Structure formats: structure tokens, C-alpha cells
Amino acid sequence: MYALISLAAIVLVLIASAPWLIRRAYRVPRCTATDTPASLKLPYRDCRIPTVNGKQLVGWFIVKQDLEDRIPVVAVMHGWGGCAAQMLPFATLLYQAGYGVLLLDARNHGNSDSDSFSSMPRFAEDLEHGLEWLKEQPQADPHRLFLLGHSVGAAASLLLASRRRDLAGVISIASFAHPRELMRRQMRSNHIPYYPVGWLILHYIETTIGYSFDEIAPCNTIHHTSCPVLLVHGKTDHFIPVEDAETIYANRPGDNIHLLLLEHTGHNSINAVSRHGEKVLDFLEKSTSLHNP
Template sequence: MRRYLPLIFGGAALALPAALAWVFLHPPRRRHSKTPRTGLGLAYERVQFSSLDGVRLSGWLVHAPSPRGLVILSHGYSGCRDTMLPYLHFLHAAGFTALLYDFRAHGWSGGTQATLGLTEPRDLQAAIRWVECQPGLQALPLFLLGESMGASVSLLVTAQEPSVRAVVADCGFARMDGPIQKRLETLFGEPMGKALAPATRSIGEHLLGTPTARIAPEEAIGKIAPRPVLIIHGANDALVTPDHAHRLHAASGGEAQLWFVKDAGHTLSVRTAPDYADRVVGFFEDALR
């Protein structure tokens, strides 16, 4: 029996990281509790389209009267499209049509596995393809706005899609490997989170089939210029720490605009900064000009 103890203890030591890695890639689905109509009093259309690898995606299209442009809104990891309603509120008031959608394995979209930004760019690219096929939308100037994982995906996609006029990235990560440890520290406390991170990340990378460090908006952002980029980050963000914003800004060659919101936590700037709407709308208006 004693000779099996190392195997027993080794297996037990890997059980928790393996379970955590599985949960990271299969987050509990959050279904929207509000729609544009119930949350903001706005009419909307339910739309569906397929990702570039065939995953069925679900979304809302909200028309603005006499639209000046169209903004595709991308939510964060473990969220869904109703988390983007605060952005929709001021964008609609400013005359922008908006498309909100759920990433794969989130909300009402298909798919069983989230990939932390590895395959989600295919979802956003599918949203762009869908817009480009709609007669009433295809001529509108196109913008992207995302928060957290959606921010990073928006940067990755803008670098590949020349039709995107400008992009706003709120609390996006520069590279995916860091936020995994921070999330574990939030769940279990700093010492245990640090201890669990290497094994959890290693098992997750095995399941993904690629190192998380390869999910790297900081390697793509330099390809976006001369198109405008606005990086927004909560100064008190403990999940995706502010150094990610500094790294993204540096990787842009200083071309991107960088705005830290005082006292804001992760993705809370839109609710914290009184001038958030004015800044984002002004940024898009400058891009239109």
C-alpha cells in the first residue's frame, strides 16, 4: 500500500487543478435577464449567424434612426450580451446602430467550450461577415467595442479586419496567461492561487491544444495603426491588472489612446466614470471625421 501513496497523493494534487481547468473552459452559462426592450425600452431584432467554424451564435440588432455607424459589442468571459446594455444605452442615444451577441459557450449561443480568446475571434469575425451581408447595414462605418475577453478579441480581430474603422478595448488583457492566476487568487486567496496556477494552466493548455501565452493581443495591436484604438482600464482592476493596459499601449507604439479610470474595478469604468459615454462617443466621432 505504501508504494502507492505517492501515486495517490499525486493524483489528489492534480484533481483540483484539473477540475479548475475544466471549469475555466466550460463556464456556467449566464442567460440574459434583460433585453434592450425590458432594460432600456429599445426595440430590437433577434438575429442568428454561424461562426467561421460552424458554431451557431445568437444576438440582438438594435437600429438607431438615421444611423451614423454600427458598433459590434463583445462581452467578457462568463458574461453574455446583456452585460453590454450600458454601452448600448449611450451609443443608441448618440445615433449608432449596435449588434450585441453571445460568444460560443455563452448565453444563448451554441458551443460547449470557451477558449479564453483562442477561437472567439471567429465569432466576432462571423458577426462582421453577417453585418456585411445586410443591405441596410453594410454601408455603415463599422466600429468594435468590447470589455474584458471581448476587448482582447476586438483587438485581435481589428488587426485582421481592415473594414473596422476604430476599436475601444475596456479592461482587455495583453496576454492570456496572467489573468488565469489572478482569477485563482480571487477565488482561493493569493498563496493558494499562485500554487494552483501552474498546474491549472498546464492542464488547460493541454485541453486547448496551445499555450495560453499565444493568445496575445499585444502581438496584434501594432498592426491596427493608423486606425484609432482607445484602451480603457480601471485603475483598481484586480483581475486584469493595469499593467496589461500599459503593455498594450507600448505594443501599439504609443499610437493607441490610453485612459485609466480612477477607482474603477474590472469592467466597471462604464458605471464609474461620469464622462465615459462622452469620451467613447467622441472617440468614434473623431474616427468618422
């Protein structure tokens, strides 16, 4: 009897403290990278883009200003705790190949506004507002807009692609397959028991973000994606194992989904762009030709 009362008391304490504990555990550290497109001698302009909740996103639009024709543009989203500056290696690759590039800081990241919390669906919201902003730019071809995301940014790109039919393609780099499984792996590595602690954490997160994990899981959203997708994953990624990419690929709806596995590459596969950039550009070129008006 006393054991049951004690257990009930522990559960009540966990429920009461769960919001504070979870927000503390998943708080986002601000990225401190200081590089800019100017560091790489790329032409750009600073931009501020309105997003949800009256917040502003900060980013860079890397493009020549005196273009005669509209060109394809890639909107790029970093991962959790990252920032636009970390994605600059892709900017050089894409710009030199003739693409415009929009690098964004998600809310609570980089120089963008703070908000109450961050989540993968909120990354997707910010990316979507970036796309709508791009459609109004005279240099951008609205029929040839691409997404490129890393980690959480990759999962957000896949979520957004499942909702839209106006994208030319998506490059997903190191996406997880399912957020529940990702967080359960993190809990196991930190010796956090699933019942009742882990279950309470996951339930609280779903309630807070307003979506069930099944709704937003890349292994499920891929079913509803009509544009070409390149799933890129490092074979030695120990944070999000390569099996996640294989799971997403196994659920593909058709031949528009492609899988590129990188040898000797971990989770921070941004750094592998110098070795594998040609394969990314080949995917973009083939997808661009399909959407060239």
C-alpha cells in the first residue's frame, strides 16, 4: 500500500516538473559561428522574413543582382542548435553551379527572433515562409525552388515537401526516420527509463508541438511527397544511424526518391560536400530539367 502511494507521489512530481525539465533539456543553444557569405566572396544581401507568431527570420540571399533571367534557388535549413553560417559550404557549391541560395536561421537559432519553443514543425513553418519570400524575388524562378536541410532541418524539409506540390526537389541530409525513436535512443543513452519518465516526456512534447509523432515522422511523410527527393546519409553517423535513411527510403512512394549513402561520413555530413558535391549537383540538374518551363 505504501509502495503504491510512494509510486503515485513520484508520478505526480514528474508530471508537475515535466514542462520545466523538458524545456531545459531541449533548450536551444545559440550558434556562435561568425562566417558570412562575404568571407567566401559570395554576393549576397541580408534579409528579414516574417514568420509565425509575429517573429522575424534572419538570413542571407546569395545571388547575382544583375541577372537577365530567373534562376533556380535552393532554400537551406540548418539542424538543431545550428545556424545559417554552418551551411555556407553548400552556398559556395550551389552558387558556383548557377543556383541562388537562401540561408535561413530558424527561430531561436542564429540571429532570428526567439519564440516559446523550437520543434521540427516550427522549422518547417520557417522554411515555408522562406519559400513564400523567395517567390517574390525577381531573381528566383518560382517553378524551380528546392529545399536542402540537415538533420532536423532535413526532417522539416521532408514534412514541408509532403504538404506542397510546387517544389522542384528536396535534398535531405542526415534526417531521422521517426522522432519518437530518435528521442527513445537519446533516453537510452542517458539511462532514462521509458516508463514512466520517457513516456511522460514524449506525451508532453506531442501535446506542446500540436502534432503526433506519427503525423510528422519522415518515414510517414515521404508517402505524400511528389517531387524528387535525394536522401543523403553518412554510413558512420552515430547520432542518427544510417538505418534511419534506409527506413525512409523503404517507404518511398515511387522512383522519385533516391538514396545516397556516404562512406566515412558521420552526422556532420555538411563537411563532406567537398567530396560528394558533384552527386548533389547531378540530382539538382536532373530535377531542374524536369521543371524548366
